[in-house]
Amino acid sequence: MTPADDSRAGALISRAAAYLAESGIDQARREARLLFELTYGREVSWQLTHADEIMPDTELFADFVRRRGAGEPMAYLSGRKGFWTLDLEVTPDTLIPRGDTETLVEALLRHRPDRQSVASVLDLGTGSGCLLLAALSEYPQAFGVGIDRAERTAQQARKNAALNDLASRADFVVADWSDPVNARFDVILSNPPYIPKDDIPDLMKDVVAYEPGAALDGGDDGLDAYRQIIPRLPDLLEPHGLAILEFGIGQEKDVADIARQSGLSVVELCPDLAGIIRAIVLSL
Structure with a gap:
């Protein structure tokens, strides 16, 4: 997988969902999509139709995912x-x-x-x-x-x-x-x-x-x-x-x-x- 592939919207969401699931977070893919929307302001409908879009600021998204995986409530994020x-x-x-x-x-x-x-x-x-x-x-x-x-x-x-x-x-x-x-x-x-x-x-x-x-x-x-x-x-x-x-x-x-x-x-x-x-x- 190339660096460009790593920052595609669909890949980011899939990796985030896998990490959240391993961390014991219920409905991990849904939570990953919510964190993606929180980071980029892109709703689920956009995510579903722009899976190949290259996304900037992936570290901010990764930070949200790490914090949610540690148990920090979505509302506080x-x-x-x-x-x-x-x-x-x-x-x-x-x-x-x-x-x-x-x-x-x-x-x-x-x-x-x-x-x-x-x-x-x-x-x-x-x-x-x-x-x-x-x-x-x-x-x-x-x-x-x-x-x-x-x-x-x-x-x-x-x-x-x-x-x-x-x-x-x-x-x-x-x-x-x-x-x-x-x-x-x-x-x-x-x-x-x-x-x-x-x-x-x-x-x-x-x-x-x-x-x-x-x-x-x-x-x-x-x-x-x-x-x-x-x-x-x-x-x-x-x-x-x-x-x-x-x-x-x-x-x-x-x-x-x-x-x-x-x-x-x-x-x-x-x-x-x-x-x-x-x-x-x-x-x-």
């Missing part, structure tokens, strides 16, 4: 992740938004179908801002507050609000969710850490090695955050407000028990697209 209808910027300071978390937005729309019915939203542990910004995108009269204990994370959420033309309706505060909040809200959303501490090493390597541990660690049984957040909800919710929280697989009974002990009603337990109970809807 690209710096972008779609969530709901939003395009978000993500960094290693924030948990990567996942489709499962869209279950909370779906539940909110189901229980508040009138898009004029929500005036205020609180997001506890906002991270990238994905939940708060998705809610604001659906309720045009609402103003939202996102709370996160890390300044760099809050800065990223502010940037995402601006990227999605929502900065005028969102404020991001650096605080802990146990700190006082002197306001009440129509809707409270939260995707807190819920992985039991001892289970974290067993997660996928790209999660353990690259995503922020503080956004994963839910304490010994995974429920530490719920014991802090849920008892505060009666003082944070408007009289007819809703709180919607995400939790881990099999945690629904424990979270519901904490809610009932705090004087809250369980309105719904919500499955994700895989049928796994993923979120709880609470009211006063």
Whole structure:
């Protein structure tokens, strides 16, 4: 194979796919094509019809392939992740938004179908801002507050609000969710850490090695955050407000028990697209 052959689009993708497969990356050819698009801005349709095209800057492509093979998440390589209808910027300071978390937005729309019915939203542990910004995108009269204990994370959420033309309706505060909040809200959303501490090493390597541990660690049984957040909800919710929280697989009974002990009603337990109970809807 000549050097020219080595830098042809099809050859680059094939070698990348083989390397990723050997590294244990699922759907290796698909991932190789995504990395090619990230490097060169060429979509799959172009790749399929220009396999013999000679490509420049092959070292940049090779670097992306090496990093992905080592387990670095695609979202951190690209710096972008779609969530709901939003395009978000993500960094290693924030948990990567996942489709499962869209279950909370779906539940909110189901229980508040009138898009004029929500005036205020609180997001506890906002991270990238994905939940708060998705809610604001659906309720045009609402103003939202996102709370996160890390300044760099809050800065990223502010940037995402601006990227999605929502900065005028969102404020991001650096605080802990146990700190006082002197306001009440129509809707409270939260995707807190819920992985039991001892289970974290067993997660996928790209999660353990690259995503922020503080956004994963839910304490010994995974429920530490719920014991802090849920008892505060009666003082944070408007009289007819809703709180919607995400939790881990099999945690629904424990979270519901904490809610009932705090004087809250369980309105719904919500499955994700895989049928796994993923979120709880609470009211006063």
